[in-house]
Amino acid sequence: MTDVPAGEALPKPPLDIVPLMLPVALALAVIPLIGSTSTWVTLTVASLAMGMMIFIMASGLTLVFGLMDVLNFGHGAFIAVGAYVATLILLPMAAWVQVDSLWLNLVAVAPAALLAMAVAGALGLVFERVLVRPVYGQHLKQILITMGGLIVAEQALYALWGPQIIPLPLPAALRGSYVIGDVAIAKYRLLAMLVGLVVFAGTMLVLNRTKIGLLIRAGVENREMVEALGYRIRRLFLGVFMAGSALAGLGGVMWGLYREQVHASIGNELMILVFIVVIIGGLGSVTGCFIGAILVAMVANYGGFLVPKLALVSDILLMVAILMWRPRGLYAVTNR
Amino acid sequence: MTDMLTLRGVQTHIGRYHILHGVDFAVPEGQTTMLLGRNGAGKTTTLRTIMGLSPPSAGDIVLDGASIARAATPDIAMRGVGYVPETMAVFSDLTVKENLVLAARSGPFDAARLEWIFGFFPPLKKFWLSRAGSLSGGQKQMLSIARAIVEPRRLLLIDEPTKGLAPAIVGALIDCFAEIKRAGATILLVEQNFRVAEAIGDTVAVMDNGRIVHRGAMADLSRDAALQERLLGLSLEAHQ
Numbered sequence: 001m002t003d004v005p006a007g008e009a010l011p012k013p014p015l016d017i018v019p020l021m022l023p024v025a026l027a028l029a030v031i032p033l034i035g036s037t038s039t040w041v042t043l044t045v046a047s048l049a050m051g052m053m054i055f056i057m058a059s060g061l062t063l064v065f066g067l068m069d070v071l072n073f074g075h076g077a078f079i080a081v082g083a084y085v086a087t088l089i090l091l092p093m094a095a096w097v098q099v100d101s102l103w104l105n106l107v108a109v110a111p112a113a114l115l116a117m118a119v120a121g122a123l124g125l126v127f128e129r130v131l132v133r134p135v136y137g138q139h140l141k142q143i144l145i146t147m148g149g150l151i152v153a154e155q156a157l158y159a160l161w162g163p164q165i166i167p168l169p170l171p172a173a174l175r176g177s178y179v180i181g182d183v184a185i186a187k188y189r190l191l192a193m194l195v196g197l198v199v200f201a202g203t204m205l206v207l208n209r210t211k212i213g214l215l216i217r218a219g220v221e222n223r224e225m226v227e228a229l230g231y232r233i234r235r236l237f238l239g240v241f242m243a244g245s246a247l248a249g250l251g252g253v254m255w256g257l258y259r260e261q262v263h264a265s266i267g268n269e270l271m272i273l274v275f276i277v278v279i280i281g282g283l284g285s286v287t288g289c290f291i292g293a294i295l296v297a298m299v300a301n302y303g304g305f306l307v308p309k310l311a312l313v314s315d316i317l318l319m320v321a322i323l324m325w326r327p328r329g330l331y332a333v334t335n336r
Numbered sequence: 337m338t339d340m341l342t343l344r345g346v347q348t349h350i351g352r353y354h355i356l357h358g359v360d361f362a363v364p365e366g367q368t369t370m371l372l373g374r375n376g377a378g379k380t381t382t383l384r385t386i387m388g389l390s391p392p393s394a395g396d397i398v399l400d401g402a403s404i405a406r407a408a409t410p411d412i413a414m415r416g417v418g419y420v421p422e423t424m425a426v427f428s429d430l431t432v433k434e435n436l437v438l439a440a441r442s443g444p445f446d447a448a449r450l451e452w453i454f455g456f457f458p459p460l461k462k463f464w465l466s467r468a469g470s471l472s473g474g475q476k477q478m479l480s481i482a483r484a485i486v487e488p489r490r491l492l493l494i495d496e497p498t499k500g501l502a503p504a505i506v507g508a509l510i511d512c513f514a515e516i517k518r519a520g521a522t523i524l525l526v527e528q529n530f531r532v533a534e535a536i537g538d539t540v541a542v543m544d545n546g547r548i549v550h551r552g553a554m555a556d557l558s559r560d561a562a563l564q565e566r567l568l569g570l571s572l573e574a575h576q
Contacts, residue, residue: 227389
């Protein structure tokens with residue numbers, strides 16, 4: 001590509017760091033309330049791990065909305081399907097999963113996660129083509145038909161696997177905790193944080209450093225103009241939809257392992273959290289979604305410890321507070 | 337002279353509203369055709385309809401002998417149609433360079449062409465790596481036009497490029513359009529500023545209430561003050 005010597009740059013808009021500081025401020029603010037440092041560290045690590053898992057599930061949904069204004073209430077189906085598909089590999093390979101060897105565990109878990117992503121992505125393709133495509137631009141119909149899709153997927157899982165809860169034991173090497181002083185940090189939570197950070201970094205890299213990413217960002221801002229430049233935005237959207245579905249499938253596997261069980265309504269249950277995260281973050285913003293997920297998880301964990309009765313409404317209260325402060329979410333990227 | 341673009345009886349509805357009521361006109365190849373008319377006459381909708389963004393409900397649009405009335409916007413763009421919307425629609429989160437990278441469909445930039453564009457619009461070179469959102473209104477308009485011409489296009493649809501811009505920038509745009517035409521492109525330009533229309537138009541179509549009410553040479557309309565008054569509501573003072 002021809003490079004033009006950069007002239008003087010216009011002043012960049014100041015980086016809006018207030019949302020970035022929110023999780024830090026929240027974590028520091030609760031220290032005196034919690035009292036014990038070890039409890040605080042445990043709760044904070046739990047929040048970050050849970051936040052990363054929710055982020056993995058929500059990141060695709062925020063781009064799907066930002067790019068095509070599609071409200072997909074069926075996103076939870078990909079979470080549930082991902083978790084169930086993982087059991088297809090992890091349960092028969094129980095011997096490898098239960099050996100206390102990280103490598104053998106990974107040989108079982110990695111293909112399970114990849115298969116879950118592939119199946120969830122393929123289901124995303126079907127979902128987009130059959131359910132979403134006929135209702136572009138019609139929000140009410142989108143809600144109804146995608147909600148219907150979620151119900152059908154959930155019932156199909158019941159039909160195929162039966163109504164019972166399926167235990168999904170954590171691999172042996174990922175059980176237990178690292179103990180530093182009097183602080184115990186669960187190994188699996190560290191892994192969840194790591195995977196979440198990798199997904200976040202990968203998504204940001206694609207969005208900022210590749211032509212596909214430029215197109216997605218441009219499409220979120222003005223899809224008509226992207227089409228007027230000669231790009232088929234629906235094809236791009238289908239790709240984003242499938243990638244988002246695959247990530248939801250990965251999130252489902254991780255959540256299933258976290259809870260050590262899988263049931264058909266897992267997706268339905270998580271959808272409320274996922275939607276809150278997408279709304280808090282600013283529809284279409286991956287960074288906002290990342291921070292929103294951490295905030296939601298922190299409020300759930302700290303709130304659950306400090307005021308257990310508040311846990312039922314804490315996420316809704318968080319959403320109300322953030323939207324009163326910033327009505328379009330932490331980072332508004334679309335004009336919708 | 338052959339017509340590159342022909343509209344025949346084009347009708348367009350947007351939601352419940354009937355905006356275009358049978359638009360007929362042609363854009364001769366290699367010329368600059370001005371589309372004039374009062375606010376709300378349907379000029380922007382006409383450009384959007386040609387581009388496939390507001391598809392016609394009746395009538396036909398023919399580009400280079402083939403109908404594009406039912407074609408999708410990306411297909412119309414790939415036939416060599418560049419579009420500069422009234423809103424400019426630069427991608428504000430992307431840099432000047434990234435905006436042009438997306439517009440250069442066939443791959444890497446043509447260095448000579450880029451320099452040609454920088455010749456008209458020096459600020460684009462100066463702010464090459466700055467976010468488009470931080471450019472001034474005039475600079476955004478330059479970027480929007482540069483995006484449409486970063487690769488050679490057969491037909492350019494340009495919607496009110498001089499709206500709200502300082503006279504010095506308007507002069508640069510007039511020079512740019514003349515140069516683009518010399519380079520072989522055909523232009524259909526919506527314009528409110530009659531002075532600009534006079535300076536660059538070869539042919540003209542005037543719209544009112546979703547119909548074409550006058551077609552002819554720009555020079556003829558330019559000479560006929562009474563016709564201007566009747567068609568555009570221009571008083572003599574308005575373009576003294």
